[in-house]
Amino acid sequence: MAFNSIEFLIFLPVVYSLYRLLNLRWQNLMLLTASYLFYGWWDERFLFLIVLSTAIDYGSALMIEEGKVPRRARLGLSVWVLLSAIGFVGLNWQGDLLAITPQGWWVCLGMAVVVGLAHLLYPMFCRLSPSKRRGVFLFISMAANLTMLGFFKYFNFFIDSAEQMVSTLGVTASSLRLNIVLPVGISFYTFQTMSYTIDVYQRKMKPTHRFLDFALFVSFFPQLVAGPIERASHLLPRILNPRTITFDQSMRGLFLILLGLFKKVGVADSLAGSVDSIFLAGSPVGPLDIMAATALFAVQIYCDFSGYSDIARGTSKLLGIDLMVNFRIPYASATPSEFWERWHISLSSWLRDYLYIPLGGSRGKPSMVYRNLMLTMLLGGLWHGAAWNFVLWGAYQGAILCIYRALGITQTFQSRLGKTLQIGFFFVLTCYGWLLFRAVSFAQILDFTQTLAMGWGDLSLSIHKPTLAGIVGLMVLLFYELCEHGSGNTLFYRRLPSVVRGGLYAVMVFVILLGTSNAPVQFIYFQF
Amino acid sequence: MPRSNLSTSSSKRRALSALAWMVLWLIVFDIAIGVLFARQADPTVRPGVLSQYFDYGRSIAGKVRFMVGETDQTTASVCIAGWPDDGVDRPTEAASKDGTLVAVYGQSFAQRASQTWARQNPKLTLRIIAGPGAPLSYAYDRYLQDRHNHHAKIVVVGVLASAIPHLDTITAMTWNFERPPTYMYPRYQIRNNQLTQFEPPIRTLAQFREVLKAPLQWDDLLQKIQEHDGFYDSFVFHDNLVDRSVIGRLIRRAWGQRQQHRVNARYHTAQGYRPETGVIQTAQALLTEFAQAIRNDDRTPIILLLNDRGFDDHLYQEVAPLLRQKGIPFVSTHAYAPAKVLSNFLPDGHFIPSVDEITAQKMQAIYEASQAQTAYATVTSYEHDTGHDHSVFRGTDADLSHRQFGAYEPDDPSVP
Known part of the structure; x- marks a missing residue:
């Protein structure tokens, strides 16, 4: 369900x-x-x-x-x-x-x-x-x-x-593939x-x-x-142990459910068609298309997954059980290590505690630390799905972590401009990672990368336009996250005057209704 | 009063006040959007994008009452399309003496491919009978009604993969609720190994207009649709107060979408059509009967298997073996325009023009083969003095026909 x-x-x-x-x-x-x-x-x-x-x-x-x-x-x-x-x-x-x-x-x-x-x-x-x-x-x-x-x-x-590897050696392997349904x-x-x-x-x-x-x-x-x-x-x-359910907890729970549905139904599902129109195009597309689709996918996967986490936390809160926070505005990260403290926190901390640290963590020679980082991120990539593009995505994330570490970029700049540029640059790096993640094949990764590097002769834009819910939802989400980031408080909305707070709820409900009237889309992370 | 209780009650008050404001804001949005994007007074004028968007969730009955006027001039074109009395004057002969009349039965997909074919081959004249998204049952029924009205040599039948589940319906209103075409058609089913037919309660747009004006007859029609149409949903169909609210309409649209999704899932999954629903068996029987009827009329059938988005090559997989076995010439889009490749489709779901170009070339190849076949058959009948012209398209000659037409399957690299 x-x-x-x-x-x-x-x-x-x-x-x-x-x-x-x-x-x-x-x-x-x-x-x-x-x-x-x-x-x-x-x-x-x-x-x-x-x-x-x-x-x-x-x-x-x-x-x-x-x-x-x-x-x-x-x-x-x-x-x-x-x-x-x-x-x-x-x-x-x-x-x-x-x-x-x-x-x-x-x-x-x-x-x-x-x-x-x-x-x-x-x-x-x-x-x-x-x-x-x-x-x-x-x-x-x-x-x-x-x-x-x-x-x-x-x-x-x-x-x-294994079959592909064997076949490259000129040996024909009989298929052992089983009809397995992924639970x-x-x-x-x-x-x-x-x-x-x-x-x-x-x-x-x-x-x-x-x-x-x-x-x-x-x-x-x-x-x-x-x-x-x-x-x-x-x-x-x-x-x-016995649980108590307070009014505040229930209200927070309901708000998290509303926020989660807004992100998932209102934003993520409404952007899915635009992203698919490029990644499933099956024919050559221009660099602007690839950039737009990848950036939209960055938003889609964030809203899809963090939306699920919000609903999960909200539902659990209604039952008097607090679940851990899984996302903290990840695209406001300036460095990869900060990103992993903000994105899918429950997985990244699991990998840190049960894989990275037992491997030796940040102790020892730099080469050992890089090895530990690469192994952890490779397995983290493979955890996401049984496909080589996830392994590649993991390797890419590991490589970024190693490079930032090698260059000594572990802190964000102090000046506002410097920090903004740093966040912007890292967002571009993150987006390329999402390209690897979303691609349907290795050939597509190569093709898209080649186009981004050398295909700037074609500046046409064939990506399908996002739906009304997607456009409105994206603007509201941006406003909401900027307010949250600026205030540094996830409960900032409670301090708003009732008329504004009520307006925020109403806009979210309305965007959900707009999104619900589009075809339903399954949560991306269900496949993992 | 203790301090904590005070803060709790104030927090409660603030939360309840915010909820009250939320409701007020929603009412404001509802009224403002309802006024700003109200539907236009004239149903024949295509509404603005946002007006149409916020009207998609209006009940089918509510939309139909608005869109179907007293005359064709006051009726939306989508509600006229598909009816036999659609007021379109269609050719009964080829435009030129050395030309060929091609009769097309199906939907816009078949129409677009055939029109492309006619542009490639100016000797062709098209007689198109199509309903928006129409299923095979519609095409078959319309051919039976129309077969003696023209002298077409070629009959193109468009079979749309996404319309296979609609074989369990009797009207396009139920499965295309956002902008409903009103046309109706019989529902065919296999019972005791026989193709049985449920006659639609209404046959013409004129009858539909009459029924729409008579509440008792309208209720009777809805009753029949409810009984015989697998996609019927009363919440989506009936007009009520929900129609008056933008938010209500958005909720109804959401419900309608999910309902369609659920019903479609009964017939089709990512693996293919569900055999237990019987629609594929019905489609196979209909295709056999259809091709036979066309051949009995001394015409060449061309079946277009239109594997549209979300249906992979499932239609081809299900009916191609039968068509091969029966020697019925067909073109399947799956090989040169896989349904999984989105760039093969326009945003509105139709194939892009270059796909239609290939489909047209393949139809032309079948046409040319049929011409050659006819010449061959004439010689054969002359030599054997059978006295049966065009016998090549019948009975025992099916094998020959199969060999000839088998070469025009899309997965054959020899075909242009």
Whole structure:
């Protein structure tokens, strides 16, 4: 179920009303059910992956810290996994419920074998020395999560790449490509659950015994499919403990939902057609077209993704749970390191804490630091999608970070003009990165780059004009972000006189209505 | 009163006051835009871009009542298009003695390609019968009504990929609600392996005008549309107070867009048409019957498979094997104008002129082959004294026809 769908418009008030009526225990149970419904709306089979991931990480964390999983919990986990396998994969919800497919049977049978093996091996695991056991279960958790992610997201990518490589050597490889459907948001919840096991392993937090609450932490619907990627140490305590919902919180939540819908429906979706008209043109286009489409894509992807994060935060705030801020006006960045402190903060901080720092971070020789930066950004690029242009985008971001670091440009200029020029220059660099990100093929990257470098003979403009919602929305967004940046306060709008504040809300509602009357577009980050 | 309570109540007051202002502002926007971009009084004059934009969400009934006047002179052209009594005088013979009359049935896509063909080959005279975005059922029905009215040697049938789901409809009003054409056509379905037909409740624009004036008949018409049209949605169709508000109309347009999206998704996904809906089977049966009817009239059919945006080559994949098997000559746009490549399309969704040029060249090639075929068939019939002219286009000669026309498929590099 997407935030910009009519279904969600019904779903949220129902969930909110039930939530207000229940106590903590039932609130969490209801939220877990709602989260599964929210996610299963796309495809109920994907739910099995979440259940599996939840069970593995819950058990692994307990084994890492305590060396045992209580008998009742073990039984509960086994039943949970097997029932989920039957319910979500075995049964055919699209047609005859009991017409179980052969693949469904195999999954159920496979799970029964895995569960049986886990029970058989359990006494042996308990006898391991604590340090060995901790390592083994960290490995099990990482391997299970990364295998799921790798299989569903990267299997075909690696097979295709290997085939291409082999074919360049003149060998014909038979295709092993599988018809795999990418589960929505798998990269987000996989990283979130991995952080839990790692934090327990690093003794940054204690594992929880409350399985259903942990399941809610993994599948909490506002941030399940496109983040923010929450840390267990931040989100889990909010799930485990009673929440209070204040009027201010609710108003802020509603405003964030409004802002998010404004960005997504009003701006991002309204610019999509213009961007596509160049990137999907399939024929030669001029440099002005490429520049315009890339700049519009910069706005589109920002509004699409930060809009989602705003709605996620707003929805969660309505439920009394604060999620982390994921964007802080990223295009006001003057340096790459500042950009990554403002763009997709939950991912960049995850990569910093669980990849960059363990690799050595900024310690050691410059060459090692550059290596760490490049590796982190390359993997960050690959996290976005199974395609070489994302890897290239990651490499480009890594290279910019290294170059700025090598040149010693880590601070913004003091003068206003200098700072503006610095921001403008960095925006151009960012936009080229978006060109790599949005391009449909390597050939297009080469073609567009060549045109930008040498194709200035053709100054025609064939890009489709943005819709009315896009134009009005873009102006309002610019005004809003300038005010926020200028005031340095995300709550600046609350200080406005009621008449102006009401006007701002009204314009946003109106732009959403204008945007809603265009064809709906899926959130870009769902594919990641 | 404690200080915190004071600040909470003041914050509440400010928030509620801002919400009240928001509502007021929205009312102001609604009225101001309604006045500034009101629709013009004359339905035959094309409205300004913004007036039209803010009017897209008006109910279908509301728009139709405004756009359909007492006479053709007071009716918007979009509401006249597609009806048999559209007032257009069409040729029944070729303009010159050595010329050829080509009858075209379909929609603007087929019309544009055929007009390009006629520009390339001045010996052609076109008799075009088209409805905006019309589905195959419309084209077939109109051919059956029109077949004895002319002496065309060639019949071009435009099949639009995006209109395949519309085989489950009886009027263009339901699936083109933003600026609705009003024409109606039968709905065909396969039942017990037979092509069955549901006759549309209205056949002419004159009848439509009458019904529009009679509330009971109008309700009866809506009832029939609701029963037999898969794209019908009552919120989008019925006129009510929502029509009077700009914001209401924007909401209705949003609803209509999503409704269409949902209904379309029932028929078509990124992988292709959903077989369980039966529209592809209907399309295949219609094409077979259509081609047979054309051949029975001693004419050459040319099927244009127009793979438009969002439909990849799905239409080609579904019907090309059948057309090959039956030896029905066809041109498919997917090979030289892939639907995924946006530069093949104008912003309004039609193919760019250079694509129409290629389509026209391919139709010309089929035409020339049919001429050669006719000569060959005449010789054959003379030699074998069969007495059946043009037999090459029928029955057992389908294989020959298939071989001949098979060379004109777009993926064949030998074709210009």
